[in-house]
Amino acid sequence: MPPNDRPIVTRFAPSPTGHLHIGGARTALFCWAFARRHGGAFMIRIEDTDQARSSEASARGILADLAWLGIDWDEGPTLAEHDRAPGGAPLKPGVIGGDPRGVAPFFQSQRLPIYNGLLDRLIESGHAYAAFETTADLEAKRKAAAAAGKQYRYDRAALDIPKPERDARARAGEPHVVRFRTPDEPVVVHDIVLGEVRVGPEELDDFVLRKADGFPTYHFGVVADDQTMGVTHVLRGQEHLYNTPKHVSLQRALGFRTPVYAHMPLIFNEQGTKMSKRERDQTARRWCAEKGLAHAPDPVRGTPGLDDAAFSAWLKDKAKQLETHALERLASEVGLSLPEVSVDDFRRAGFLPEVITNFIALLGWSPPAEAGENVEKFDLPFLAKWFELERIGKTNARFDRKKLLAFNTDAMGGMSDAEFARRWRPWCQTDAPRLAALPPEQFDALAAAVRPRSKTLREAAQSGGFLFLDDAAIAYDPKAVEKNLKADAGEGLRALRSIREGLASLPSFEPAAIHALIEQTASAMGVGLGKVAQPLRVALTGTTVSPPIDATAALLGRERTLARIDACLAANG
RNA sequence: GGCCCCGUCGUCUAGCCUGGUUCAGGACACCACCCUUUCACGGUGGGUACACGGGUUCGAAUCCCGUCGGGGUCACCA
Numbered sequence: 001m002p003p004n005d006r007p008i009v010t011r012f013a014p015s016p017t018g019h020l021h022i023g024g025a026r027t028a029l030f031c032w033a034f035a036r037r038h039g040g041a042f043m044i045r046i047e048d049t050d051q052a053r054s055s056e057a058s059a060r061g062i063l064a065d066l067a068w069l070g071i072d073w074d075e076g077p078t079l080a081e082h083d084r085a086p087g088g089a090p091l092k093p094g095v096i097g098g099d100p101r102g103v104a105p106f107f108q109s110q111r112l113p114i115y116n117g118l119l120d121r122l123i124e125s126g127h128a129y130a131a132f133e134t135t136a137d138l139e140a141k142r143k144a145a146a147a148a149g150k151q152y153r154y155d156r157a158a159l160d161i162p163k164p165e166r167d168a169r170a171r172a173g174e175p176h177v178v179r180f181r182t183p184d185e186p187v188v189v190h191d192i193v194l195g196e197v198r199v200g201p202e203e204l205d206d207f208v209l210r211k212a213d214g215f216p217t218y219h220f221g222v223v224a225d226d227q228t229m230g231v232t233h234v235l236r237g238q239e240h241l242y243n244t245p246k247h248v249s250l251q252r253a254l255g256f257r258t259p260v261y262a263h264m265p266l267i268f269n270e271q272g273t274k275m276s277k278r279e280r281d282q283t284a285r286r287w288c289a290e291k292g293l294a295h296a297p298d299p300v301r302g303t304p305g306l307d308d309a310a311f312s313a314w315l316k317d318k319a320k321q322l323e324t325h326a327l328e329r330l331a332s333e334v335g336l337s338l339p340e341v342s343v344d345d346f347r348r349a350g351f352l353p354e355v356i357t358n359f360i361a362l363l364g365w366s367p368p369a370e371a372g373e374n375v376e377k378f379d380l381p382f383l384a385k386w387f388e389l390e391r392i393g394k395t396n397a398r399f400d401r402k403k404l405l406a407f408n409t410d411a412m413g414g415m416s417d418a419e420f421a422r423r424w425r426p427w428c429q430t431d432a433p434r435l436a437a438l439p440p441e442q443f444d445a446l447a448a449a450v451r452p453r454s455k456t457l458r459e460a461a462q463s464g465g466f467l468f469l470d471d472a473a474i475a476y477d478p479k480a481v482e483k484n485l486k487a488d489a490g491e492g493l494r495a496l497r498s499i500r501e502g503l504a505s506l507p508s509f510e511p512a513a514i515h516a517l518i519e520q521t522a523s524a525m526g527v528g529l530g531k532v533a534q535p536l537r538v539a540l541t542g543t544t545v546s547p548p549i550d551a552t553a554a555l556l557g558r559e560r561t562l563a564r565i566d567a568c569l570a571a572n573g
Numbered sequence: 574g575g576c577c578c579c580g581u582c583g584u585c586u587a588g589c590c591u592g593g594u595u596c597a598g599g600a601c602a603c604c605a606c607c608c609u610u611u612c613a614c615g616g617u618g619g620g621u622a623c624a625c626g627g628g629u630u631c632g633a634a635u636c637c638c639g640u641c642g643g644g645g646u647c648a649c650c651a
Binding site: 013014015017047049050052053131133134135138139142149151152153177179194197198199200202203205207208210211212213215217218219221222237238239240241242243263265266268270272273274359362363364366369373374375376377393394395396397398399400402403404405406407409413452453454455459463484515518522528529530531532533534536537543544545546547548549550 | 580
């Protein structure tokens with residue numbers, strides 16, 4: 001299947017305009033898996049031709065996200081070990097990336113001479129020409145076409161200018177773009193996933209190859225680079241299907257090979273629309289509108305990005321997006337959880353990288369029967385062993401966060417306490433520093449107490465929150481107090497006083513001893529365990545939910561446990 | 574709107590290419606029960622799908638056509 005007998009080279013070519021999107025991660029994963037499966041090379045190329053939106057920081061972030069997922073590249077920008085996000089998938093130590101075949105640079109912004117050389121050839125052979133319309137001119141023409149109910153296509157007005165004059169004006173430095181003279185012939189694309197896709201010449205217009213700023217457009221950059229960098233297989237989302245005829249047509253004009261194409265189904269959100277960053281703003285906006293908020297909630301009101309003017313403008317305009325930090329501060333302040341859309345969102349939400357790669361691999365792909373009956377849980381080596389383009393489906397997939405969560409829960413449940421602690425620590429270092437600062441023995445004990453009942457690393461961290469309450473000023477949930485302390489003529493309070501005595505004189509303040517004491521207390525009172533455990537839980541945490549109560553008390557230690565019971569008795573007794 | 578792609582449980586999918594072994598298998602979600610010191614986990618059981626309509630065929634989820642539905646795309650963004 002590889003064209004000729006060249007070794008397979010796949011590439012993932014993100015444009016560095018933000019975080020790595022979950023859909024992009026799947027594209028990268030499939031490119032990676034295909035290369036691994038066939039002993040080929042996987043390359044990263046940064047498509048930073050949009051000077052206004054691209055940033056080096058974004059490129060580095062995307063690289064770090066890929067490495068975190070466990071997707072390594074054979075060729076491309078290098079990423080040093082210390083630049084990888086903590087807690088990522090195990091990858092060989094050292095530097096990822098490099099240039100074994102000598103096809104660098106990997107940033108398109110550094111390949112301008114290559115594009116310009118190719119462009120000269122194209123202009124020379126009459127396949128491309130300079131055009132001088134401004135963006136405003138074109139916009140007007142588009143509007144006019146729309147008003148007339150007609151399909152807009154570039155009218156080739158520039159071709160009416162005699163070639164010598166065109167070239168002279170371009171040479172003289174008049175601002176212009178270079179357009180491709182699209183041949184008047186249909187193009188048939190052979191796609192591994194979709195089959196043959198035929199596009200007539202009336203569908204293709206003379207698209208731009210080089211922008212007025214001298215940078216190539218996506219179409220031109222891709223075609224030039226895939227050829228010069230020896231790419232054999234192009235895997236990308238179906239939203240690119242219509243670009244492919246353009247690329248094939250260009251390849252012919254340039255005498256280039258056409259790589260094998262595979263267009264993958266799209267990933268949708270719960271609402272059945274494309275997953276995008278906007279969703280996060282929409283979620284927050286909807287919430288604020290429902291609450292009838294006129295300005296940001298007090299603690300965050302007026303903080304950067306959340307001043308009254310910005311907030312109300314954002315609230316009214318669906319197209320507006322809050323600055324990332326502002327949006328997240330707002331959400332965390334009001335306890336709203338934003339839908340995750342980028343890999344980093346998922347990382348911070350406490351998902352494990354191997355779970356994410358497993359899950360997204362299943363969006364549009366499934367293992368062959370030979371790999372086992374109904375296999376659904378698998379790791380990267382499995383994917384590298386069994387991945388085939390032929391098994392990529394055609395139908396768009398909805399991203400089901402509940403299923404992802406179930407996968408993550410299973411993965412955490414399958415870990416030993418020690419392994420969990422080892423994996424949890426780096427996450428806490430970046431996302432829950434208070435926990436990471438705990439003494440190692442206490443951290444490990446907390447990890448063990450919290451692991452079996454947590455679905456994500458973040459949830460585990462939240463479960464440990466009780467440790468950081470002020471012993472003397474715990475906020476008691478009124479309903480919990482009523483039900484567990486005051487009901488039945490203060491039965492809970494009696495249990496609390498009784499267990500306090502026992503706790504004070506317990507020789508060893510270990511979970512097992514505490515557990516035994518709770519049992520004794522309960523049986524002495526002639527009640528079930530819950531009648532003792534729950535009041536104690538309310539006293540220690542203010543709520544009815546916490547890790548196992550014996551572990552909770554042991555983690556707190558005798559002194560703080562007694563202090564909290566006394567404070568509770570004082571406040572509610 | 575033009576062009577194109579897609580259409581199996583609520584969701585992700587297996588099966589479709591090479592019609593019968595499938596009154597359609599798995600997973601998540603859901604419901605019920607069990608377990609239980611909270612919250613979770615876990616266990617057992619359950620309901621739910623071949624979009625619709627025509628063909629072809631002894632026989633269709635599987636092949637063909639149409640309808641409807643969903644999506645993509647129509648930039649000096651990628």
